Amino acid sequence: MDACGSPPPVKRNRQSPTDNEDSVGIRAVLSDEYNEIALIKVHSCQLETKQQLQSVIQELSQKLPRLQHLKRVHDRNVLICPTSDIGDAETLEEHLQRYAFSTNVLRALCHQVKVVEVPARMPKLRVQYEQMIQHWPCKFHPNHYSESLRNGSNFSISQRIFHKRMAQLLARLSRDVNKDRPVGICVDPRQSSIVSIAGTSESYSAHGHEHCSMLLVDFVARSQQGGALKSDLSFVEDGEKAETTLRGLPKAYYDYLKKNEAYQDLKFGAEVSRKCQPQQQVLLNADHSQGADNLTKYGPYLCTGYDVYLLQEPCLMCSMAFVHSRAKRIFFLRPSDNGALVTRFQLHAVKELNHHYEVFQFTTDGSLT
Incomplete structure (x- = not known):
């Protein structure tokens, strides 16, 4: 009570970025070799x-x-x-x-x-091995990382919190900035820094190159002094002698997040491209299975070593774009009718491709808005 005997005003709790954390799960999308018994x-x-x-x-x-x-x-x-x-x-x-x-x-x-x-074929998981030996004794070499993907222990607590926060952010940006259309976020996982954000335009259905994922890849290229698509959007300008670049961030998304109190702790920016060697030739000679290591060693080249978060499961064209741009991991929230990672196809499981990324799907009880 105050001096006048009136009860103090009830404080309204500000919504935390992790309020919906318990409603979101993360499931690794593994190839059929991890699930079926052939x-x-x-x-x-x-x-x-x-x-x-x-x-x-x-x-x-x-x-x-x-x-x-x-x-x-x-x-x-x-x-x-x-x-x-x-x-x-x-x-x-x-x-x-x-x-x-x-x-x-x-x-x-x-x-x-x-x-x-x-x-x-040889089992990849212990649960497969236990089923297979019911038919005939087989050899098995445990892979702890594969087991962690299946049981969900591959991420630390802090990593899971960040990934789930990105899922929430996708829904918020779609609703508040992009008129409920698909949105994508590209992150450098080394510093959990947002490199680029892109949203589908109104004409995306007529122009395949304007799908959210294609725009995101192009905006990442902008952060590396590249980019091929013409855009009417305004992008963030870098300050003098900036150690990181914000060139891949449209101002509409960047300003929304910077003005929102719930997102003041987010990091933004990509490592500035290194000019010591032509990046394309360096990465062509590198081991593409070690994307994060290549990012640290050689600097940014397209989406090498980056994590991509998408509101919608990408189509085949967009999924291939992430192969060509050397993305490290793809996270998506909602399946698509023409999705190429779960719904209709598992592009990341095609062995003949020269690059493979991991795929994770956010699972939610529907409360994520």
Whole structure:
């Protein structure tokens, strides 16, 4: 109470940037190799005596070395070869004769032959291994990072808080600045600094290059004295002798965040491009699987080593743009009908690509606004 006997005014709590943290989760989007149990049919035989084992395994290893992810012998049952290796007009014995097996080994391999289903490839996770050995004993080399991706322990507490805050920020920027259209944020994870922000324009459906992700990649290039797209937007200007550059940030988004009390602690800016060597040639010679290391060693080059946060799952064209620009990780909040990371395709799981980024999806109970 004050001197007049009146109760003090009730203070209204200011909404914290992490108020909705508990409503947001982060799920790693892993390829099918981490989720499914693929089986193949294989011919197997049963040895009559244990004395046959050494000679049989020795010749099989030399002449039919496939199935190396499996234990070749299980309770005197020996895996010979996949049934798909044998032609339609060929018997197992005829197939083995083509490899010039010795008479004794050939006879042993053709004793009590049957077809069994075995794992098609080595397990990547322990949960897969435990399921696979129900079919046939297999080899397994634990990968602690892969396990952490599956169980969600790959991020520290502070990292999870930051990622979830970016998810909230995507929704806020879309609502308050970009008329509920898609928004993307690019971050240098070394300092948790926002490098660029982009939002889809009203004409995005007619012009593919104006998709949010394509604009974001181009705005990142602006921070490196590049950029190919013409834009009517005003961008933040750098001060004299600035150690970081704000050139990739449109003023509308930057001003909104700088004026909002809830976001005063956010960091902005990208490392200034290093002029000692042409960056493109340096990165072409670098190991693209070490994006963050390359960013530290060589300086910024496109999205190398950067994290990208998107309100909407990117389409195939935009997903490929992040491959070409060497993004480190992609986080997205909402799936898209034409999404190429979860909904219709898993572009990041295509082994033939020369760069791969990790993908994470924010999960929410719908309260994130």
